[in-house]
Amino acid sequence: xxxxxxxxxxxxxxxxxxxxxxxxxxxxxxxxxxxxxxxxxxxxxxxxxxxxxxxxxxxxxxxxxxxxxxxxxxxxxxxxxxxxxxxxxxxxxxxxxxxxxxxxxxxxxxxxxxxxxxxxxxxxxxxxxxxxxxxxxxxxxxxxxxxxxxxxxxxxxxxxxxxxxxxxxx
Amino acid sequence: xxxxxxxxxxxxxxxxxxxxxxxxxxxxxxxxxxxxxxxxxxxxxxxxxxxxxxxxxxxxxxxxxxxxxxxxxxxxxxxxxxxxxxxxxxxxxxxxxxxxxxxxxxxxxxxxxxxxxxxxxxxxxxxxxxxxxxxxxxxxxxxxxxxxxxxxxxxxxxxxxxxxxxxxxxxxxxxxxxxxxxxxxxxxxxxxxxxxxxxxxxxxxxxxxxxxxxxxxxxxxxxxxxxxxxxxxxxxxxxxxxxxxxxxxxxxxxxxxxxxxxxxxxxxxxxxxxxxxxxxxxxxxxxxxxxxxxxxxxxxxxxxxxxxxxxxxxxxxxxxxxxxxxxxxxxxxxxxxxxxxxxx
Numbered sequence: 001x002x003x004x005x006x007x008x009x010x011x012x013x014x015x016x017x018x019x020x021x022x023x024x025x026x027x028x029x030x031x032x033x034x035x036x037x038x039x040x041x042x043x044x045x046x047x048x049x050x051x052x053x054x055x056x057x058x059x060x061x062x063x064x065x066x067x068x069x070x071x072x073x074x075x076x077x078x079x080x081x082x083x084x085x086x087x088x089x090x091x092x093x094x095x096x097x098x099x100x101x102x103x104x105x106x107x108x109x110x111x112x113x114x115x116x117x118x119x120x121x122x123x124x125x126x127x128x129x130x131x132x133x134x135x136x137x138x139x140x141x142x143x144x145x146x147x148x149x150x151x152x153x154x155x156x157x158x159x160x161x162x163x164x165x166x167x168x169x170x
Numbered sequence: 171x172x173x174x175x176x177x178x179x180x181x182x183x184x185x186x187x188x189x190x191x192x193x194x195x196x197x198x199x200x201x202x203x204x205x206x207x208x209x210x211x212x213x214x215x216x217x218x219x220x221x222x223x224x225x226x227x228x229x230x231x232x233x234x235x236x237x238x239x240x241x242x243x244x245x246x247x248x249x250x251x252x253x254x255x256x257x258x259x260x261x262x263x264x265x266x267x268x269x270x271x272x273x274x275x276x277x278x279x280x281x282x283x284x285x286x287x288x289x290x291x292x293x294x295x296x297x298x299x300x301x302x303x304x305x306x307x308x309x310x311x312x313x314x315x316x317x318x319x320x321x322x323x324x325x326x327x328x329x330x331x332x333x334x335x336x337x338x339x340x341x342x343x344x345x346x347x348x349x350x351x352x353x354x355x356x357x358x359x360x361x362x363x364x365x366x367x368x369x370x371x372x373x374x375x376x377x378x379x380x381x382x383x384x385x386x387x388x389x390x391x392x393x394x395x396x397x398x399x400x401x402x403x404x405x406x407x408x409x410x411x412x413x414x415x416x417x418x419x420x421x422x423x424x425x426x427x428x429x430x431x432x433x434x435x436x437x438x439x440x441x442x443x444x445x446x447x448x449x450x451x452x453x454x455x456x457x458x459x460x461x462x463x464x465x466x467x468x469x470x471x472x473x474x475x476x477x478x479x480x481x482x483x484x485x486x487x488x489x490x491x492x493x494x495x496x497x498x499x500x501x502x503x504x505x506x507x508x509x510x511x512x513x514x
Contacts, residue, residue, distance in 0.1 A: 046266075046268060046269075050268060050269045050271070051266075051269065052263070052264045052266035052269040053264060053265050053266045053269075054264050054266075056266075079264060079265060082192045082193075082261055084257070084260050084261070084265055085260075085265030085266075086265075088265075117265065118260075118263070118264075118265035118266045118267055118268065119260070119265070119267055120267060120268065121267070121268050121271060122268040122271070124268075125268055
């Protein structure tokens with residue numbers, strides 16, 4: 001009886017783990033897509049509105065969904081406290097990255113955004129933000145199709161591993 | 171309050187070193203936050219010049235500060251580094267240099283609280299115009315002090331026999347309290363003064379340089395009264411016409427008249443029945459009349475009161491109040507001034 005209970009528990013745990021990994025894989029392209037939207041909005045605020053960064057990040061906070069909403073709220077808060085934009089961007093990434101499903105390569109690209117943020121004229125800011133958006137678009141294209149396949153694989157693989165473990169136990 | 175006590179001692183809304191230090195980087199910010207021997211209220215300017223000592227200027231003297239925030243000889247003082255200027259500029263623009271470009275082109279920034287920061291460095295010219303400033307080498311932070319009640323002793327002299335406000339021009343050399351005085355007069359006119367039987371007036375403020383209201387994200391840093399509409403960062407010549415058309419002001423207040431376009435807009439506003447409250451750089455009425463722009467206005471009879479301020483006792487000391495149409499001196503009384511001041 002105990003062995004059967006243990007096997008069910010093992011299958012559920014492995015299956016749950018697989019589903020969790022699948023969910024994270026599926027979320028990653030969505031978060032990259034949201035980052036592209038956020039940077040496009042930021043570009044608009046800077047280029048067309050000449051909106052100061054604390055105010056621009058507040059606009060993003062209102063317009064974006066979680067987890068980017070919290071990210072920009074934190075960023076706006078740090079800027080209002082007098083932190084420099086580049087420093088605040090890096091610190092916010094360090095503080096909020098656990099809430100995201102992004103990988104190291106994605107963060108490396110996003111960290112680049114913080115360098116020089118707000119330190120030049122509007123044309124230069126526009127060029128920098130466009131460059132990052134293009135790179136993010138490339139990353140999204142590379143991962144979007146693959147992410148579906150990988151997510152499906154992990155959602156099955158968890159249960160399969162659980163079943164394999166249960167067979168061994170039995 | 172007697173006018174001899176005038177005027178900028180009334181009620182200073184406290185600015186502290188701690189509140190100012192946040193606009194500077196680690197080096198200068200820490201020094202400012204620890205200052206004890208210099209009163210922030212009496213301080214007028216903080217000067218940062220590349221490789222030169224950190225300097226605080228008060229009405230009475232200059233203080234050079236070392237790392238421990240003590241006043242020392244210039245050669246022992248903390249020397250300003252490029253990093254200090256870069257960090258300060260980044261904080262002062264809220265890391266948004268692009269948003270401060272129009273102000274930088276005019277050579278200054280306005281901080282929340284109305285503190286004005288003069289900026290100098292290498293100028294970049296494009297299409298025969300100043301594009302921007304780079305390699306910033308000096309910052310001059312002019313500390314704004316809100317002094318409520320400063321205008322109370324002056325206001326009775328600016329009212330006509332019928333008790334209505336008369337168009338007035340405040341004159342002084344730089345740093346003699348014009349802006350602080352006009353700010354308080356705006357508030358008093360807007361809220362009304364029961365003791366003078368002066369009802370509150372609708373006041374329109376054209377704050378071209380952002381010094382009068384110290385607007386930040388649409389919110390004024392100073393209390394300019396309950397009937398005041400503020401047009402921020404707008405050229406005076408455009409703003410006065412806009413206010414007349416849209417906000418029906420009884421009084422238009424604006425700082426530092428200086429161009430022919432200002433004169434034309436101001437004359438139009440007066441023709442529409444609006445009283446004007448303004449300031450200009452000049453140490454006396456005679457000096458004002460030597461400036462073509464002001465001479466035109468005075469000749470046209472645009473102003474019914476001219477107030478001359480100085481720093482003799484302290485910033486905001488009232489030296490003279492004159493009715494320029496007849497040359498009658500209202501303060502100090504009993505003295506007739508020269509004929510040339512009649513503006514004829």
